[in-house]
Amino acid sequence: MIWDYDEPVAIRFGAGRIAELAEAIRSLGGTTCLLVTSRHFVDDGTAQRLIDQSDGVITEVFSDFSPNPDVTQVDACARLIQAKGIDSVVAMGGGSAMDLAKAAAAIGASGGTITAYHGTGVPVPPKHLPLIAAPTTAGTGSEVTCVSVLTNRAEGRKAPINSDVFYPAIAIVDPELTYSMPPHVTASCGMDVLSQAIEGYWSKGHQPICDALAVHAARLVFQWLPLAYAEPLNAQARAKMCEASVIAGLAFTLPKTTSSHACSFPLTNLYGIAHGEACGVTLDYFARINADAADGRVRDLAQSLGFGSVSAMADAIHELKVRIGLRCGLADLNLDDDDIADLVRISRHPNLYNNPVEITDAMLEEMYRDLALRDPRDGCTVSEGSLQSRRREDALACAGEGKGM
Numbered sequence: 373m374i375w376d377y378d379e380p381v382a383i384r385f386g387a388g389r390i391a392e393l394a395e396a397i398r399s400l401g402g403t404t405c406l407l408v409t410s411r412h413f414v415d416d417g418t419a420q421r422l423i424d425q426s427d428g429v430i431t432e433v434f435s436d437f438s439p440n441p442d443v444t445q446v447d448a449c450a451r452l453i454q455a456k457g458i459d460s461v462v463a464m465g466g467g468s469a470m471d472l473a474k475a476a477a478a479i480g481a482s483g484g485t486i487t488a489y490h491g492t493g494v495p496v497p498p499k500h501l502p503l504i505a506a507p508t509t510a511g512t513g514s515e516v517t518c519v520s521v522l523t524n525r526a527e528g529r530k531a532p533i534n535s536d537v538f539y540p541a542i543a544i545v546d547p548e549l550t551y552s553m554p555p556h557v558t559a560s561c562g563m564d565v566l567s568q569a570i571e572g573y574w575s576k577g578h579q580p581i582c583d584a585l586a587v588h589a590a591r592l593v594f595q596w597l598p599l600a601y602a603e604p605l606n607a608q609a610r611a612k613m614c615e616a617s618v619i620a621g622l623a624f625t626l627p628k629t630t631s632s633h634a635c636s637f638p639l640t641n642l643y644g645i646a647h648g649e650a651c652g653v654t655l656d657y658f659a660r661i662n663a664d665a666a667d668g669r670v671r672d673l674a675q676s677l678g679f680g681s682v683s684a685m686a687d688a689i690h691e692l693k694v695r696i697g698l699r700c701g702l703a704d705l706n707l708d709d710d711d712i713a714d715l716v717r718i719s720r721h722p723n724l725y726n727n728p729v730e731i732t733d734a735m736l737e738e739m740y741r742d743l744a745l746r747d748p749r750d751g752c753t754v755s756e757g758s759l760q761s762r763r764r765e766d767a768l769a770c771a772g773e774g775k776g777m
Contacts, residue, residue, distance in 0.1 A: 375579035379622060381505075381516045382542045387611065390506055390546040393462065394426045400502040400541055402460030406432045406453060408473040409464040413508070416552075422464065432456050434476075440523045440530060440640065440647075441472040446479060446486040453480030453501070462504045463540075464549070466561070467512030467521065467647070470505050474520040474538040477501040489533055490522055496535040505540040508549040510600070510613035511561020511648055513568055513621020515543035523641070530641045531721070545618050547611040555601050556646075559696035562597040562613060564648030565620045566590055566689070567632050567655050572624030573673050574662055575726045585623035587676045592616035594677065594688065601696045630727040631658045635736075638718035643705055649698050656689040657739055658727070665728035701746025712740045 384392060397405050407430050413419045414435045423430045434452055437445040449472060453461070458480065463473030475486050482497040489496045505515035518538045523530040553561070566589075572578070573586035593616050600609040636650035645653070662670045663682035674685040693700050705711070716736040724731055 377581045380539050383545060383618060385545045387546060387548050389544050390549060393422060393544060394429055396504055396542050396544065397429045397460055400460055402429060402502065404458055405430045405460045405462055406434060406458045407462050407464065408434050408469050410469055411435045413464065432458060437472050439468050441468050443486050443490055443522055443524045446472055446475040446522060449476035450479035460502050464506040464508060466509040467514045470514040471520045471522060473503060475522060477503045478537050490524060491529055491531045496537050498537055500537040503540045504542045504544065506544045506549065509553055509557065509561045510550050510617040511564045513617050515540055515545060516618055516621040517625045530637050545614055547614040550610050550614060551605055558601050559698050560646040560648035562593055563652035563698055565617050566593040567651035568620040568624040568629060571629040571632055572627045574670050574728050575627035575630050576728060577627035577726060579626065582623045582627050585619050589616045589620035589623055590677055598695050628726050629723050631724055631731055634721035634724035635719045637721055638715050652693055652698050656686040659686040659689065662729050699748035701748045702743045703745060703747050707744040712737060715740050
């Protein structure tokens, strides 16, 4: 096996470390810095506190963007960078703030428009401004990735752009910034972490260092997400979920995500389901499909996480969704044949081809039809086919044939 591992982001982890922001900006040569953050943090005074603590280094704020930021908002931020002579950028927020800031820091330095690189395959130019990422959610792992997920609403497309220029120079991961996350955001972001870890492990692009990181991150989510959801001010639970998030980000950056992320894009674009929750809708479904992957890696993953079989792991994913109030079905959307056909078509995203088992249109259609019959809150039923698969898998495990196949 031949593999490489690169991680250019300097990670500063720990409670209270956002106080180091001004020093971090100066360490990168920044003198005129733009803060990219959501309107929420402007309104609650958090943005102003950072400005006050920056000793005059942060001179501008950009907050005019939406969840799932649009390409037009990236270009607007890039124009502000150019007009104000900005030499560095800080992104404070969830994945939306970081996705926008990554792209704007590149376009602001190189010129042009981000649409030239969104879904076109054209490489992003190498020129970019140094970026510091300070996540306020435990979810995307965007603070350590080279991915910017953007939406082109005019064309009805949401897709990631991968470029080494998008790596932040520094990630300040301060769990105290996540205390204000509402329970549903905590749940959705946490499910995104789990999806990143599991998909990064079973991706065709897997490699040993990312495997180890994925297992560690997934274990943390199963253990600590329910407590972070139930007790938002539990310092240990928040810190453990931040740890899981940044490590899952490291785990999937190189292997890339797979089927659940591919299917999350139409669920978010067409029906407004939050990204992490959208990933979770199909994660246990694909776990069962991938149980029969020829290299046995998915069975190895389940056993590494303490489950006797892949089906047991899939059941645990489902039970976690129920426990933290995430949807398990799509019956409330009243999907018709045309809707399902659209979901199948748009799910043919490049990430789908990283999946260890080939996913056909017929498989996608069967999955979406099954989910369309399931109540989003009452939980999922396990089909007889899944039960038979579980019995077969458990029998293999008992016979000592399931491990390492």
